[in-house]
Amino acid sequence: MAHFTHDTAPTRYAEAGGTRFAYRRFGIPGRPPLVSFQHFMGTLDDHDPALSDAFARDREVILFNNTGVASSSGTVPDTIEAMARDALTLFDALGLTTIDVVAHSMGGLIAQEVTLARPDLVRRLVLVGTGPRGGEGLGALPAWVAELFTRKYEQQEDMWLPILFAPTQTSQAAGRAYIDRILARPDRDTPVSDQSITAQRAALAAYGAVKDPSYAHLKGLRLPVLVVNGTEDIVIPTINSYVLQQFLPNAELILYPDANHGSHFQYPELFTRHTRIFLHG
Amino acid sequence: MAHFTHDTAPTRYAEAGGTRFAYRRFGIPGRPPLVSFQHFMGTLDDHDPALSDAFARDREVILFNNTGVASSSGTVPDTIEAMARDALTLFDALGLTTIDVVAHSMGGLIAQEVTLARPDLVRRLVLVGTGPRGGEGLGALPAWVAELFTRKYEQQEDMWLPILFAPTQTSQAAGRAYIDRILARPDRDTPVSDQSITAQRAALAAYGAVKDPSYAHLKGLRLPVLVVNGTEDIVIPTINSYVLQQFLPNAELILYPDANHGSHFQYPELFTRHTRIFLHG
Numbered sequence: 001m002a003h004f005t006h007d008t009a010p011t012r013y014a015e016a017g018g019t020r021f022a023y024r025r026f027g028i029p030g031r032p033p034l035v036s037f038q039h040f041m042g043t044l045d046d047h048d049p050a051l052s053d054a055f056a057r058d059r060e061v062i063l064f065n066n067t068g069v070a071s072s073s074g075t076v077p078d079t080i081e082a083m084a085r086d087a088l089t090l091f092d093a094l095g096l097t098t099i100d101v102v103a104h105s106m107g108g109l110i111a112q113e114v115t116l117a118r119p120d121l122v123r124r125l126v127l128v129g130t131g132p133r134g135g136e137g138l139g140a141l142p143a144w145v146a147e148l149f150t151r152k153y154e155q156q157e158d159m160w161l162p163i164l165f166a167p168t169q170t171s172q173a174a175g176r177a178y179i180d181r182i183l184a185r186p187d188r189d190t191p192v193s194d195q196s197i198t199a200q201r202a203a204l205a206a207y208g209a210v211k212d213p214s215y216a217h218l219k220g221l222r223l224p225v226l227v228v229n230g231t232e233d234i235v236i237p238t239i240n241s242y243v244l245q246q247f248l249p250n251a252e253l254i255l256y257p258d259a260n261h262g263s264h265f266q267y268p269e270l271f272t273r274h275t276r277i278f279l280h281g
Numbered sequence: 282m283a284h285f286t287h288d289t290a291p292t293r294y295a296e297a298g299g300t301r302f303a304y305r306r307f308g309i310p311g312r313p314p315l316v317s318f319q320h321f322m323g324t325l326d327d328h329d330p331a332l333s334d335a336f337a338r339d340r341e342v343i344l345f346n347n348t349g350v351a352s353s354s355g356t357v358p359d360t361i362e363a364m365a366r367d368a369l370t371l372f373d374a375l376g377l378t379t380i381d382v383v384a385h386s387m388g389g390l391i392a393q394e395v396t397l398a399r400p401d402l403v404r405r406l407v408l409v410g411t412g413p414r415g416g417e418g419l420g421a422l423p424a425w426v427a428e429l430f431t432r433k434y435e436q437q438e439d440m441w442l443p444i445l446f447a448p449t450q451t452s453q454a455a456g457r458a459y460i461d462r463i464l465a466r467p468d469r470d471t472p473v474s475d476q477s478i479t480a481q482r483a484a485l486a487a488y489g490a491v492k493d494p495s496y497a498h499l500k501g502l503r504l505p506v507l508v509v510n511g512t513e514d515i516v517i518p519t520i521n522s523y524v525l526q527q528f529l530p531n532a533e534l535i536l537y538p539d540a541n542h543g544s545h546f547q548y549p550e551l552f553t554r555h556t557r558i559f560l561h562g
Contacts (some may be wrong), residue, residue, distance in 0.1 A: 224538075231527065242523050245536050246512065253536040255526050257505075270558070277554060 003028065005056070006049035007185045011071065016093035019086065022071035022189070023064035025093075032098040032123055034279075035062045037107025039129075040200050041149065043070035043189040046160075046227065048180050050268035051102070051261075055276075062099075064090055066110070068199070071190040076199035080133075080207040084113035087269040090122065097226070100279055102126040105236060105261065106200060109133070109207055109229030116220050125221070125280055128228045128271075129261045131240025132215050138236055139201075139208030145234050157183060163235060164262025171258050215247040219222040225251040228271065230259025252278065284309065286337070287330035292352065297374035300367065303470070304345035304375075308337030313379040313404055315560075316343045316372070318388025318409075321481050322430065323350035324470040327441075330462050331549035332383070334374045343380075345371055347391070349382040349480070352471040353377075357480035360529035361387075361414075361488040365394035371492055372402065381560055383407040386517060386542065387481060390414070397501050405560055406502070409509045409552075410542045412521025413496050413528065419517055420482075420489030426515050438464060444516060445543025452539050460544040506532040507559040509541025509552065522561055533559065 003052035004010070009026035011064050014254050024044060025033070034055050036047055044063050067086035068076035077083055087110060091099065100123050104110035108130025115122040131138045141149075158178050225248050230240035238255065245253035254274055256263040262272040285291070290307035295347050305325060306314070315336050317328055323343050333342050348367035349357035358364060368391060372380065384392035389411025396403040412419045422430075429444050446456035447533050506529050510522040519536065526534035535555055537544040545552040 039356075089417075231532075238527075242536075245538075250538045251512075252538055253534065255523075255534040257526075257529075257531045257533055273558060274555070277551070 003056075006047070006052040006061075011044065011187075012187070014090060014093045015214060017067075017086070017089040018074065019067045019089065020073040021064060021067070021090045021093070023062060023090070025060060025062045026052075027060040028058055029060050031059040031280075032100055033060040033062050033096065034100045034102060035064070035096075037087070037101060037103035037111045038063075038065070038069070039105035039107055040123055040204065041192055041197055042104075043105075043192060045109070045182055045185060045189045047182075048178060048265050048268060049184065050178075051272060054268070054272040055102075060251050063092070065189070066090075068193070068196050070192050070196075076196040078202040078206070079201045080109045080203050081113050083110045083203065084117060087114055088118060088121075097121065098123050100124045100126075102128065102275065103130065104128045104264070105130055106204060109204075112221060115223065116217065119220070119222065122223060124224050124226075126226045126228065126275055126278065127241075127244060128264045129230070129233055129236055129241075130244075131236045132218055132244055133207055134215070135208060135240040135243065136237055137208070138240065139204035139206070141235065154177075155183075160262070161250035164260060164265060166230065166232065166260045171260065171266055175262070177247040178265040181276055186217045215243065218244070218247045219249060224278070226275060227251050227253045228256070228264060228274070230256050230261065230266070232259075233261045284337075287328070287333035287342075290443040292325065292468075292470070295371060295374045298357065298367070298370040300348045300370065301354040301372045302345060302348070302374070304343060304371070306341060306343045307333075308341040309339055310341050312340040312561075313381055314343050314377065315381045315383060316345070316377075318368070318382060318384035318386055318392045318415075319344075319346070319350070320386035321485065322473055322478055323388075324473060326466060328463075328548060329459060329546050330465065331459075332545060332553055334375035335549070335553040336351075336383075343375075346470070347371075349474070349477050351473050351477075357477040359480045359483040359487070361390045361484050362394050364391045364484065365398055368395055369399060369402075374524070378402065379404050381405045381407075383409065383556065384411065385409045385458055385545070386411055387485060390485075393502060397498065398419065400501070400503065403504060405505050405507070407507045407509065407556055407559065408522075408525060409545045410463055410511070410517055410522075412517045412526075413499055413525055414488055415492045415496070416489060416521040416524065417518055418489070419521065420485035422516065436464075441543070445541060445546060447511065447513065447539055447541045449539055452541065455547040456543070459543070496524065499525070499528045500530060503530050505559070507556060508532050508534045509537070509545060511537050511542065511547070511556070513540075514542045515532045516542040
């Protein structure tokens, strides 16, 4: 039997809770599936094939658009908690009972709320370029960073180069390779709507505004967590990754040099090696 | 040809600069040797056989007592910089021209100064449970931690249990396994002298007192560095590991959960896997 890859897996749809969810599922069944949670403004096409295909060697990988995002129907809600409920609606529809999660940026916030709501569902959690509820500078971008998300490019995917990668030659070259990888798939996902961008931005701001210097809610995340980031994350400052490690009951932290918000895309081989050690022991 | 292990390698001696240095060297020649730098009050016997033997599978490992420490002759100097010069005297006597380094605690401070003094000598540097010159709380132990270093035990090696491991059942059990490992070798190193303890303590205090919030000197450490620590290091606070990663030009950080100052002894298998990825790619 031929197995699908990141680039060949068909987009499939699941109807649940009034939403028609778009998702892709591929890889070798056996272990619990690895579900990947996408970042602000991201679609199915912004996941990195280098990561998906490395993980899919010995497990299933599931990529999905949450309610209202790109090719999924519906309206994006304006809280992270509601996004978590939407994601659970899909996971229940797919009959998932145990999953591992790799979640990036806003996806990391949603994944934390999914895990808090349903601790039995999530076995292990990998949080990349993200932070805790109420994290430092979370959802409150400096003007120069906010502006990066509004720029128009001849090839619009190039917007991610200054957002996800460091302003060094090495990091930008790795960024270019990432952009090439995400452009390889011929049939493209639907672009995100203005409604979804506005609602996601509001959700991020609200989630960042709930301050609790003791981060008491993180004690509810008792599963093993791997926190990953680059040296200088300009979107969700790197100190939030340190805070996650310090306040979570059972978390490992890995910070990569010369990297920004998309460190896992910059070091796909190293990240998948580290993550596979964390997930599989 | 039979190869020596951590427990069977004979203690050898090298005369240089007026000191008779005690060291052990074992493993498979080929790659640059891995030199291990010891912590405050540590002797040849406090290195972990689980780490040494894992690294010695495909390279030589060198353990050494610096000038004045345990079975090495001479007087321990009262600055980290002078300890670095002493270590270089030994390395030159051994004809070492390229080394990798794993350095713990005070050993991490010495290794940083060795590398600053001789950047061509050190290829890659692993810093465990340590911090930068002028680091936060470095050499200024809280009274309750300082007291741990003065306690007397029926089996004196047990002093390391509260110093190197977290006060949890899991960490203390890992600590007990470490103590058993370091006690396995029959012929024991000489205990450290009061002079060496006093001088090392003075050197730590002086090194911690040189404050520079910009940590400008760290820019001189241009080699790849792996920084490792436990969640809550009570000897050299964990924030110093984060600071090292943030201010070094090319550093990766790994923090382990449920761990204290001796996280590499707590997770010997995970630490050697991570470190071998870092050292060998």
